[in-house]
């Protein structure tokens with residue numbers, strides 16, 4: 346009987362994320378799974394004749410990252426975020442430009458979407474929660490060892506548009522995860538129907554929530570720049586009654602908030618909203634790079650953490666974020682929230698997304714049982730001690746050189 350090859354990786358620093366950093370640590374793997382993680386002094390005795398010992402001298406080992414919010418189908422419009430800068434907070438101006446460019450350029454070619462996915466994989470992401478309006482996006486991840494969790498996004502706020510979205514939802518194949526765009530673009534009936542479907546099929550329900558002042562004003566009063574924009578798009582606002590509350594309170598009234606709903610952005614959230622998110626155990630994903638590009642403000646990360654909410658991190662779409670990298674998201678977050686510990690920021694980019702995606706037993710941490718796909722990153726000049734390495738990893742941005750350990 347063939348003996349399976351076991352690998353024992355040794356490194357001056359191992360960051361399991363789910364447990365404290367290990368100085369002179371080791372990870373034992375076999376059959377594409379982690380068997381054990383611990384100090385080298387403890388695991389070195391595991392090295393028998395079927396074990397290959399690999400020394401990652403000068404490196405830190407860390408888990409695969411998770412991009413918890415992305416729109417790969419907009420990757421061919423990445424020039425928009427580079428060439429066009431909307432006035433701060435003018436999200437409707439950016440959406441207008443985005444829709445015009447999409448009309449002009451047409452749908453993304455499958456190879457371009459794959460290239461964007463490959464770029465995320467090369468940057469250390471093994472799991473991506475992706476949102477798209479075209480069900481063809483579900484096929485993009487098929488040829489990768491990385492995991493693409495695709496969600497078909499439906500829009501329809503009121504009247505005939507909402508009816509059409511409900512009909513589309515009813516016709517969606519059972520294996521396709523479906524979601525709604527945002528509380529200003531998906532009506533109450535549609536959002537409830539989507540939640541009902543995810544309760545039955547176990548899919549996550551990622552929704553853009555509380556991203557901008559324009560959204561806030563629209564939900565409170567039914568007016569403002571978002572109403573102007575929706576009217577321009579032919580949305581029947583006469584058939585829409587504004588809920589007169591925050592986006593978070595509205596989703597709660599609709600019965601949507603629970604641990605399988607992922608509130609993306611969460612910028613314009615009050616203390617009451619955060620308490621509600623915590624109480625309902627709702628998932629939260631922050632997109633600091635996209636928020637900075639659109640000038641919509643910063644999510645209250647410290648307040649979320651105070652409420653025991655560990656948000657995940659997402660790049661959002663390459664058309665609305667000039668940097669398509671989770672390392673850049675960590676860097677932006679550190680700049681925006683210097684008091685937040687680097688270890689927390691790394692956990693947001695790995696463990697938090699894995700947990701929200703229901704994959705914590707598979708990825709995003711280094712622990713027995715998870716996949717053995719790990720990252721090896723050279724330690725900074727300051728050395729491999731946990732403090733220096735975590736500081737470097739969360740501030741290096743796009744400059745991180747990494748190697749996948751498969």
Ligand SMILES: [Zn+2]
Pocket residue numbers: 414415416553609661662
């Ligand atoms: Zn988005």
